[in-house]
Amino acid sequence: MSTPTPFLPPQTAPSAETIRVKVDGRDIDVPKMMPDWQGKLQPTTMLQACQLAGVEVPHYCYHSKLPVAGNCRMCLVEFGTPMMGPDRKPVLNEDGTPKIARSVLPYEPGTPRGAIACATPISPGMELYPSSAATRQMREAVLESLLINHPLDCPICDQAGECKLQEYSVQHGQATTRFVETKVHKPKVVDLGPRIVLDDERCVLCTRCIRFTRDLVGDDKLGIVNRGSYNTIAAFPGTRFENNYTLNTVDLCPVGALTSKDFRFQMRVWFLKETPSICATCATGCNVTVGSREEVIHRLTPRENDAVNGHWMCDHGRLNYRWVGRSDRLAEVQVRLSSGDLQRSSWTVALDRVAQHLRKATAGSVAIIASARLTTEELFLLRQIGVRVGAIMDSVPRRGEGDAYLVHADKNPNMNGARATGVVGAEPGSQLPRIIEGIRTGAIRTVLAFGEDLVKAGCPAESLGRLEMLVAGDILPNATTARAHVVLPGCAHLEKRGTFINAKGRVQRFRKAVEAPGDARPEWEYLLDLHRALGGPSGPDNIEGLFHWMAREVPVLAGLEWSRLGDTGVTVTI
Amino acid sequence: MIVSRKPLSLAERFYLPAVANGFKVTWRHFRRTVFEGKTAAGETAGGFHPEVPWKVEPGYRGAPYLVRDQEGHTKCVSCQLCEFICPPKAIRITPPGPDGQAADRKNAEKMPRDFEINMLRCIFCGLCQEVCPEEAIFLQKDYSLSGGSREEMIYNKERLLALGGTHSGTQKWKHKLEEAKAQEAFPVKTP
Amino acid sequence: MDWTFLIFTLVKIAVVFAVVMTMVAYAVLVERKVSAFIQDRVGPNRAAPFFARYIPFLGPRLVRWGIFQPVADALKAILKEDYTPAHVRKVYFWIAPAIAMVPALLTLAVIPFGSQIGSQKMVIADLDVGILYTFGIVSLGVYGIVLAGYAANSKYPFLGGIRSSAQMISYEISMGLSVIPVFLLVGSLNLSDVIGNQSGSLLNWHVVKQPLAFFIFLIAAFAETNRLPFDLPEAETELVGGYHTEYSSMKFALFFLGEYAAMISVSAMMVTLFLGGWTLPFLGLDQPAATIGMGLVHILIFLMKLCFLLLIIIWVRWMLPRFRYDQLMDLGWRRFIPVALANIILTAAVLAFVRS
């Protein structure tokens, strides 16, 4: 994406000029200007200064990638400024340090007065007291009023466990309520849109959701209706909140007001194992956190990576995980008997059969279809095997609609990996017609299809039956696996480790979140075995070693190391 | 402070006084049981287990069961805190999910699709009862659990509710609903 | 080959085996009853066959005393599922219980359990090296436990097996050394001679002449039979049963029977070596029997003494807590072996002095 969108603001560096302030009595130099949510330089705020000093300031409405609203008041911080004498000179203490005037209520000089840290710029010599007793007292008061109408229904609230209100109540709240009147009851289970349910009683009116959809997505659908205690978030009358980014508001919501219909009442968040991974729905490669429990994936949430997806991801990609746990997953290695039936077999037998056949095959009679949904390492191994047996190779391009934010038109997560390893040329899919023609005429007698359905790619089903050997490595059954001589069950990317190279050339690695079903093995594992059986070098046994081998062989990846990729990846030039 | 040990005498090093004392104690009990006919169960309960039923004292921690409220509705809201706290992982709750069956009482948004306790795993520690925010699970008086197979000892929701009976505690959700209905500021929707 | 010798030997083997097995069964009952009495309970008092209630007067009493309990126990052991875990080393796992059981029974071959009935001496094999034979067989008993621990292929049994081999080897030494003074007094290794040497007077019993040797032998016997306070190979509380953790059903029962059979054989050894065997120093009971009736009385005397020792062993189990492993080794190597050696030297010196 060439033009920066509000989703991915330009990554402006903070100004070089610094200001010295004191946070909790410690001197710290902070940049005078810091980028705001649009990447424009703005005067540094007290909250940013505290963050730079490593002191946490609780907040609900503030979010670094949203316009500042300053309405939750939770970030109130007591502060002081250097005292000025009538001569416009700083007043000094006896030891020569500037005298500090703590901010107080103008009509009640004994009472400290806080400022909202998210919207108050700092000035030179300012002192911030984010841990003082007065600050604490202000937070307690704010929290108490936020909780006036909040229902205490954490047991049935999906946010419990990752709820800011819950956390700050534990830190700053009181054990009992002083509120004796009847609580205001607001609408519950409001159907905002196809993917979102709103519970107005739980809302703390931080307006993060309103700002996100109005200012970032540009789909202004949410607002606050009614007055005072009856303030309520609602969709504008007659409209539904249904753009492709609605589920980000669920992540943004600091409490359990907005919940995802997909994840609602599915699993408590404290049971979820969180694995850093990547969304494989399109070539953007949004960073995600996979929440799984006991080998069942329950949700994907975006993981912050300013070079790829910021804090966000699209609803379509977020909900595209259920196929991983489908019951009809390929879970058995199968080999076709001479009688024509597929029979369950073992990896050793199946790979032996493939290797034996490939050793006999003449150059040019073998075709490899390598899906660009495989990892870069697997594509690299397929390329090595292809070179060894003299195969024609290609991948199947997948084009769809993109948008200006995160959705990419290329629906393959790793076409750039296929390009880098040489599986495809500059124009992916250019060899496909030749391969299909070869299959039809009988020039190609052996086909290895990994992760792609040849029938869907345009090859007539009956011509597949004429092949001497059709090896199908896939995850879900399709027309090709039904006709294959050897079926090798593979892993979804959430079940293995590896790397993808996204549309912008960012090499990103992902980790294994859940176990693969049955006999299924990661493709790179059995491809390594196959490569060895074909006379390849004994090589590495683990993904790290494989990656380093690939980095030595593939010029685009030269010098990369597995451990250096980190969780957010490294950009290379394709 | 370090307390230095008393040096042992030769006899003590050969454990002789300990043996003599051990014999004294065991003989005393042996004599009392055999010649005076006094047994612990006989003294306290007046007989032995199958004939004289064991009296379950208040506070005894027997098998944990689910309870219903006064109107016969499931109290559990599937918060899974008991599943989380259970040290031997005996509790297994299947949450209702987005399109699951709604709670059988008004205003509570959910109840578990299934609630299983593996009584073979349960150690009767009572942490589930302690952690439950809804007063929905209680360790009751059943101390004699047996079954013909392992599967049989995994009690499901229906069985736990049937065994648990009714509990006369506060009905939090009912009160909230009544409160909300009284306000009429917003139309009250009951799921 | 002398056919009468063969027939009488086979009959003796059969009778001894039957008696010992019955005693094992009822030793278990006594164990349970004694433990119950010591712990203010009543012990097994329910197992009853259907006909028990038709026996007037005696029936309910037999039930209350638990007379039928061993039958129920045996049935349970036989009918339980014989389970072989997947991870065990199968061959060793199957032979270990047998190896644990056999040595205890073999030991009984040389014990003179009575004087004579008719012309038959009441001992299965009257060996000249009787005591050496006994020690040789007893020393093989450790294989059953070591193999059981090894075969189970898991941690607790393995620790139990290792512990037991160290423990049994250690205590075999003090046990062997402790009886040497007895044989110095007797001048023969034949156990019939040992009994003959103790006849005449109560003062001739070796327990009176050699109290130290008896004391060491008794304690070493606890260790050799893995009984509390030296049951470290089993140690229910720390090794969850030790070497027989993975065993069930009849295989477990074999270990159980082996332990009690070992108790009986070691008690029989003590009766023979220290308590005058089948003799009593009055009524002419210390001479070989002339009539069949007297022969039976001798056997009865032997069994009474045996039961007395069994009771002591059982009682001690409920009296003393388990020793720590280092205390056990310390006691064996640093206390009993020196004491036993000193006892040998002292006895030899006294004998040399007296005889010269």
Place this chain on the structure above:
Amino acid sequence: MTDLLFIVFAGLALLCGFLTVANPFTRSPVASALFLVLTMVWLSGLFVLLHAFFIAAVQILVYAGAVMVLFLFVIMMLDLREEERRQWNRFGVAAGLIAVAGLLGITVLTVVRSGISGETEATLEGTTPLLGTALFTQYLLPFEIVSVVLLVAMVGVILLSKRELK
């Protein structure tokens, strides 16, 4: 009867000895050790046939009952898998063959030169008092030398097993 028993004991001893060193079913050292124990049991049976009851009992008591238990003890502590994986070593096979051949030669030579024939009766009759007397009179010096050697070995073991010398 005695001849029959001799054939049985000798045959079993040879079989178990063979299974100790070259078991075709398993290469587990534990199995080897156990077959060695069995070999000793059969050997002691042979001693019994020779009326050497004392030697027979001691054979079981010391070798089968104590020494082999310690062997087993040590074997179980080691990594047995490694032992099972080990391949034939040409040098080891050659050395073993030479050693066995040498021992066999010495034994045969000794038996032949001693002039013992099948007719000879045991002179000591195997009874314990006679054996004791012989050991403490005629063979006192070798007996004492052996005991000193054992003592030296014991002291050596204690010295070696100490982590550090002070």
